[in-house]
Amino acid sequence: MFNKNEEIYVRELIEKLKEKPLIVDVREPDEYQGGHIPSSINIPLGQIDYYEPPEEVFLVCHSGRRSRAAALILKDKGYSARSVSGGLLKWNGPLEEVNGDNDTLNKMTL
Numbered sequence: 001m002f003n004k005n006e007e008i009y010v011r012e013l014i015e016k017l018k019e020k021p022l023i024v025d026v027r028e029p030d031e032y033q034g035g036h037i038p039s040s041i042n043i044p045l046g047q048i049d050y051y052e053p054p055e056e057v058f059l060v061c062h063s064g065r066r067s068r069a070a071a072l073i074l075k076d077k078g079y080s081a082r083s084v085s086g087g088l089l090k091w092n093g094p095l096e097e098v099n100g101d102n103d104t105l106n107k108m109t110l
Contacts, residue, residue, distance in 0.1 A: 006068075006071055006072075006075065006081075006082055006083065007064075007068075007082060007083050007084070007085040008058055008082045008083070008084055008085065009084075009085050009086075010084060010085065010086060010090045010091055010092065010093070013058055013084055013093075014092075014093040016058075017038075017039075017093065020039060021056070021058055022041075022053060022054070022055050022056065022057045022058065023037050023039065023040035023041070023057075023058045023059075023060060024040065024041055024042075024043050024048075024051070024053070024057050024058070024059050024060070024070070025037065025040045025041070025042050025043075025059075025060050025061065026043060026044060026045040026048060026059055026060070026061050026066045026067055026070045027042070027044065027045075027061050027062060027066065028044050029042055029044065031062065032098075033097065033098040034097055035088070035095040035096070035097045036095060036096055036097070037060060037088075037091065037093065037094070037095065037096075038094055038095070038096045040060065045061070045066045045069060045070050048070045048073050048074065049073055049077075051074070052077075052079070053074065053079050053080075053081070055080075056080040056081070056082070057074065057079065057080070057081050057082075058081075058082050058083075058084060059071050059074075059081060059082070059083050059084065060083075060084040060087055060088060060091075061087045061088070062087050062088055062089060063086070063087045063088075063089050064083060064084065064085055064086050064087040064089075064090075065087075066087075067083040067084055067087060068083045070083070071083040
């Protein structure tokens with residue numbers, strides 16, 4: 001079962017951005033390229049079981065469902081992991097996207 005202290009609200013994560021937290025986006029690569037939290041890394045849910053985070057990790061996806069599943073996987077392995085409640089649907093902070101032609105980043109705001 002997943003409880004609230006295993007989640008972080010969007011506003012809390014936005015406040016933590018200046019501390020450069022470890023953020024892992026568990027969506028598929030094409031979703032990630034369409035827009036992601038700056039400095040986040042992409043590790044799709046299907047590969048999260050192989051990931052060994054070096055510190056507390058904040059997991060995000062589109063709605064929060066995949067990030068909750070990823071958090072449970074990592075927590076079961078003994079890592080400190082929190083899911084972003086509501087995912088990118090609730091995110092109102094900065095986003096970056098990858099331009100497919102030359103892999104350049106474009107910054108966006110919502």
